[in-house]
Amino acid sequence: MLGSTFAFGLMAVAIRLATAHVPTQEVAFFRNAFGLLALLPMLLRPGRAPLRTRQLPQYLLRSAIGLCSMLCAFWALGHLSLGQAVSLSYSTPLFVTIAAVLWLGEVVRVRRWAAVVIGFVGVLIIVRPGTAGFSAGSLVAVAAAVLGSLVAIQIKQLTRVDSADTVVFYTYVFWVPLSLVPALFVWVWPSGIAWLWLAATGVMGTVGQLLWTRALRLGEVSALTPISFTQLPLVTLFGWWLFDETLDRWTVIGALIILSSNAYIAHREAVLARRAASRAATAGSAPGE
Template identity: 45%
Template sequence: MPPPPPEPASGTDRNPGTDPGRSPPAPGATLKRPAMSGPMRGALWMVGAAFAFSSMVGLLRIATEWMHPLQAVFFRNAFAIAFMTPWMLSVGLAGLRTKRLPLHLLRSLLGVGAMMCWFLGLSMLPLGEAVTLSFTTPLFATVGAALVLGEVVRIRRWTATAIGFLGVLIIMRPGVEEMSTAALLVLASAMFMSCSVLVLKTLSGTEDSNAIVTYMTLFMTPMSLIPALIFWETPGLAAIGVMIAVAGLGTIGHQCLTRAMKAADASVVMPFEYLKLPIVAAIGYLFFGETTDWATWIGAAVIVASAVYIARRESRMGVAAAPLAARRSETAIK
């Protein structure tokens, strides 16, 4: 009589983590690690963007002591082209093929306006205060989406936006201190940037990240040349070296930002942008002897809390404000 077949192994005898219907992995085989989630990738990309942009801010303060801020805008864009050249040579014209050229041009116009106001304001304000005021970008985006694009903004988001602008008043202290032109320039930069972010969100849905950054630098370089020529002074080698570093960090920051927006929803990744404040405050203290006063820290806390709440609320309610606004912008320019 043949021996009975062996009994199947019980669940407790099986190797944990293996599929009962599959044979165990061969000796020496490597197990494939699970892919990193989109939100985690987006968060890491945004942390990288925060470090890159914060370092760029410190170098910009040095550069604007050696040349006019509008001249620095031109060099920042011109040298950025050099950093994108290897990618352009590797993909050729096929990598730049797009059906959304008007949106790329619109984003570049908004970007050059934001950059000129930002460089001018940064040259006159303490670093921590300038960066804090730049955090108003999501607040302006909410107002613009409602008033210009007709998006429905309910009472909670309006309340959060109003509270965020209260943070701006805490920093600027109108009536106690004179309203500075530099602070108004930074706020204008935030307004331009809020519109640029809306366009970026819709572009990132279909366009390659490298192509988005390349089109931005190709368009912004000639746009920024005209105002630079008005204040042109031949810079020294040290200034050129600093601006090359600024362009490199700016290119890295925009690459990280674009990939963060591709990987996850803005409500997930944007809170990590606010790491810029402690990083920039440390740079200002260590290298320029600047201290960030109590009003800036309190105002920053109010603005950041408001912006994070708006992003979370949009995500929870399924508003998707940025994509909607950008799609309407695309329709308007066709």
Template identity: 35%
Template sequence: MILSCFVLSIMGGLIRSVADSGLPVFEIVFLRNVAGLIFILPWFMKNGFSSLKTNRPWLYGFRSIVGFLSMFTWFYAVSVLPLADAVALNFTSPIFGTILAIFVLREIVGIRRGMAMVVGFLGAMIILRPGLEEMSLGAYAAIFSAMTMACAATCVKLLSKTESTTAIVAWTQIIILPMSCIPALFVWQMPTLDQVLIILGIGFLGTIGHLCFTKAFSLVDASIVMPFDFFRLIFSAIVGFLFFMQEPDIYTYIGAAVIFSSSIYIAIRESRVSAAAAREKEALAQSLADTTSGSGR
């Protein structure tokens, strides 16, 4: 998880760098998806296109749409906001994910998780300070990116019941590529060699970062992994200071800590609820097995 945070923070710095060089954000998003597809080609070569067979094309389509919107607004936010500010606002994604879990996944959210969502919202208000500071378009983009990221994560939860992780990643890349090509054509300018190399770096780091992220969650519970996600803010602040002379104010750190604390609490509660449900299911199965065995005697 720490390696994922480090890699994704470097990727954020590269996005800011190539945007500062004059390449339009729509074009950056398209080229990043081209690079991402290049880096998953070995998977296609090994498994073949038959591994992409699915009965849920519409859900893949919706997941790709919200994924594209999340990627575009995130790239834009990183290109205009200090990296630490963009990452801090991005921590609101689990809050939106909890809201979606209520209405889409039909999960029951208790008073404690509800209060954690309110606390997370207050943390975002500390960073944005509406009424005291004028909210920028970049701040709105960062929050919208967190919302659409939560939508994409909810789609992945639904897809993962029947689809493999690699198939989900591959289908997303395949669908987003033509989707991101259309707006890129209207702002297209021939990238320089330096810009192409940076884009390849973004695609490579994005692939590595998300593989590390996914691996971390496959090894241990979310409640153990999530606290380390705060390293993203630390690494992003360092990258922003060293390469772009960005110095986040104290409100960014305070607000990020508040948001992150609420996100950690939500992750812990989800982990405990899932564990309790698993134990209850196991106990029920054991009870049925004992009953069946008894009736057999």
């Protein structure tokens, strides 16, 4: 998880550097194209079983929503401070909780709802609507989080049938042509150092995704989620070093509130999952008693 967090943090920095040379839509295309190239040797190596699926329409929908989320997130990374953009991206789990109730019919009790409300207070503290510190661009980052929550729900549904590697592979297969369409309308041929930043977005994004899925398979979400919060100080450090950015106190306060809320939600979900597994094991052993 720590490796995944650093990879995603470096991807965010590369996106910021790349957007200084080419439009956001083009950065998204190259992130997907280079990401697929980095993924192919691992997924299509000799002796590996073919990646088959019967859920192609669902992958198309997941990829389309994911691309919209990606474009919003990339725009935020290119136009807001890195720290603020990443802080607002941490609101995704809050929206995931709401989407799980509306889409999957999951039951969320009072304590998790309270954590969600507290998390949204953190979002409001960062965005500060109606004040001089408000930026309409921050709403783009929030939109990325909302769309990202829908993607998370779709991934949960897809992985009930397909493996994590299959989900990642077919997502990229659709992402590349889908992201090429908006990129063509603003196309600027990259030159020089821009190619390095564009390649880094794809490679770091793929490495981050692969490490993330494996981390979740090996450990509990409640234990791993706090590790992912180290991305914020990482990108803040790079923002200060490369772009002379600093985090204002409201962003710091809001980020801490959001991160605390996320940590509690992850903890409660892990506790409930363990209880459900324990009940299922007990029920399964009952006939033999």
